[in-house]
Amino acid sequence: MVSTKSYRxxxxxxxxxxxLSWLLNISSGSVNIPFDKTLSLLFGGQIEVESWQYIIWNFRIPKAFTSVLVGGGLALSGLLMQTLFRNPLAGPFVLGISSGASLGAALLLMGISLFSGFTSLTILGDASLAIAASIGSFLVLLVVMLVAQRIKDTMALLIIGLMFGSITSAIVSVLAYFSSAENLQRFIFWSFGSVGNLSNQQVLLLSAIVFLGVLLSILSIKSLNAYLLGEHYAQSLGVSLRKSRLMVIIxxxxxxxxxxxxxxxxxxVGLAVxxxxxxxxxxxxxRILIPAVFLYGAILMLLCDTLAQLPNSASVLPINAITSLVGAPVVIWLLVRKRKMIF
Amino acid sequence: MTESKEHIISVEKLSIGYKSKVVTTSIDFSLERGILCGIVGINGIGKSTLLRTLGRFQPKLGGTIMLKQKKLEDHSQPQLAKELSVVLTEQPASKNLTVQELIALGRQPYTNWIGGLSQKDKEHVQHSLDAFLLNDLRSSKCHELSDGQLQRVLIARAMAQDTPLILLDEPTTHLDLYHKAQILKMLQQLAHQNQKTIVFTSHEIDLAIQLCDKILILDGMDNPFGEPCDLIEQRHFERLFPSDMVQFDTKTGTFKVNK
Incomplete structure (x- = not known):
């Protein structure tokens, strides 16, 4: 496509x-570190309080980096879903893909110990949680895709996504009922969402996953643009539907x-950004939207995380609650203002 | 066989339909370069099914379809995109595209992996904009266009795809008489000036008789094919509809409602 305007x-x-939001995110947190000190540290200077240095390098910067990955990645996955389903209301949450990930995580965190008698979760590496959640979301995505091919009605598709959410929460409830308090707590904390508390290894693994996702998205740019015309048109432009769909789904x-x-x-984040x-x-x-959506998602996530940290207080709010409080009104506002979200 | 007499598409003993239901059988026709061909017939006779079969959106049930001396099913998907473009009844999924963006999508079979447009691609887009009088609308979003304008954009996109064969499914529905005539006239120009073979389905038999070089009548029996005046002489249009409602007037080439 020709970009008629330059978006530089x-x-x-x-x-x-x-x-700016990255700086804001780094300079705020439960320990009050003056903004100018943060800046001077970032630009290679030294600050007198050693603990501040430790907090910034080992806690805040990895957390800000994770926020960028999480926000950007989720927003991008939302964009991919909206184009693939050609539906402005699609997103990882609405289509039940996040529910699928929850189900995978719940089965791992609560289910395995339930069925196999393992009580300790230490044997489960970081990767296994990622794999379980990814498999969960893949499976839901594939089912939604299969249904989408039979049912052209997009409204029905969204309702099916919601139903997946219900089924997931039902299974999670059952698991929770039989689960030990310790495992249950672990799952609940996980479900609050958090961009902090990731070890360096986890951040590295997450970076690799997001990088791979972004790479596949970039490779799909041409077919994504063709999908804007509809599947038949895309096919007539030489796009292999099966291959391109699979790539976007992965x-x-x-x-x-x-x-x-x-x-x-x-x-x-995925729906609104x-x-x-x-x-x-x-x-x-x-070609314009993929980088733009990624950056915008990163900004939103950094700001939401800054809010969740409740600057200068020791409490941290669940980030999931913050993004919902910010995101839901935004979606309502868009719907009301534009009547129909034009896709 | 000279270049101009080369058959772009030839169809023999074609039967079309779905697994459970045969819609029409024994369809035979072949078209050379630069021919505008209309497919007419009553509702449900299989016009759209035929077009979808020719565009390879659904498999044929029997017979052969040769596209440029090669079986339709033997073309690879990217190869087919350079031989055949379509204008469908379905609306583009995103109406947030600008006219120019939508037309430029027609260049996809020729662009690199990320879809960047070369100088030649841009020229093709510009030619299509010019041919369908869309220069003033180039930056408009598709949801701002009227039905007639959108149809012109979709046909311009097919033109930008630069294929010897263009298939259109009911390009004139939802349009008023003026715009029906405009669209068909533009298709005729495209066929004759740019040497494109254009096949479209239509309910506008009167207009098709006036503008088409060839007409295929789907009547569910022998599906006559030929030049409009020959078909009129052979009284094929008279048998198209049950005679209790409309009668074909051979002299004027139009249908009259029974008084």
Missing amino acids: FSFLLIFIALM ATGLLAGGITAFAGPIAF PHLTRQIFDTMEH
């Missing part, structure tokens, strides 16, 4: 916004599944 200025703007499964595994189910992005980048061209 918008990209510059959004990049500056990302830098990308989404990796992004939504992997991120949900490490950061818990985080709602609304592509729409917010289109307010600035008024285009459907995926």
Whole structure:
């Protein structure tokens, strides 16, 4: 496609916004570290309080980095879903993909110990949680895809996604009922969502997963653009439907599944960010949208995490609650303002 | 066989339909370069099914379809995209595309892995914009267009795909008489000036008789095919509809409602 406009200025703007929200995110937290000290530390200076240095390098910077990965990745998976289903209301949460990841995580955290008698979770590595959650989201995505091929009605598809959510929460309830208090607590904390508390190894693994998801998305750009015309048109333009669909599904499964595994189910970022992005980048061209949506999602996540930290207080709110509080009104506002979210 | 006499598409003993139900059988026709061909017939006779079969959106049940001396099913998907483009009755999924963006999507079979447009691609897009009088609308979003304008955009996209064969499913439905005539006239120009073979289905028999080089009548029996005046002489249009409602007037080439 031809981009009729150049989006260089918008990209510059959004990049500056990302830098600012990143700084804001790093400079705020339960321990009050003055902003100028944070800045001087980041630019190679030394600060007198050693614990501050430790907090920033070992806690806040990895957390900010995770926020960028989580926000960007989830937003991108939302964009992929919206294009694949050609539905403005699609997103990892709405279609039940996050529920699938939850189910995978729940089965691992609560189910295995229940059935095999393992009580300790230490034997379960970081990777196994990621794999379980990714498999869960893949499976739901595949089922949704199969249903989508039979049922052309997009409304029905969304309702099926919601039903998956119900089924998942039902199974999770049953598991929770039989689960030990310790495992249950672990699952509950996971379901609150958090971008902190990740070990360096976990951050590395998450980076690799998100990188792979982004790479597959970039490789799908051409077919994603063709999908904007509808499947038949895409096919007539030489797009192999089966191959391109599979690639997008794997990308989404990796992004939504992997991120949900490490950061818990985080709602609304995937649904809302592509729409917010289109307010600035008024285009459907995926060459523009993919980087823009990723950056925008990262910004939103950094800001939500900053809020969740409740600056200068020791408490941390569940990030999932914050993104819902921010995201849901945004979606309602978009619906009311535009009547119909134009896809 | 000279280049101009080369058959772009030839169909023999074709039967179309679905696994459970045969819709129409024994369809025979072949088209050369630069021919505008209309497919007419009553509702449910299989016009759209035929078009979908020719566009390889659904498998044929029997017979052969040769596209440029090669069986339709033997073309690879990317190869087919350079031989055959379509305009379907379904609306584009995203109406947030601009006119120019949508037309440029027609260049996908020729672009690189990320879809960047070369100078040649841009020229093709510009030619299509010019041919369908869309220059002023190039930056408009598709949801802002009227039905007639959107149809022109979709046909311009097919033109930008630069294929010898273009298939259109009911390109004139939902349009008023003026715009029906405009669209068909533009198709005729595209066929004759750019040497494209264009096949479309239509209910506008009157207009098709006036503008088409060839017409295929699907009547569920022998499916006559030929030049409009020959078909009129052979009284094929008279048998198209049950005679209790409309009668074909051979002199004017139009249908009249029974008084």
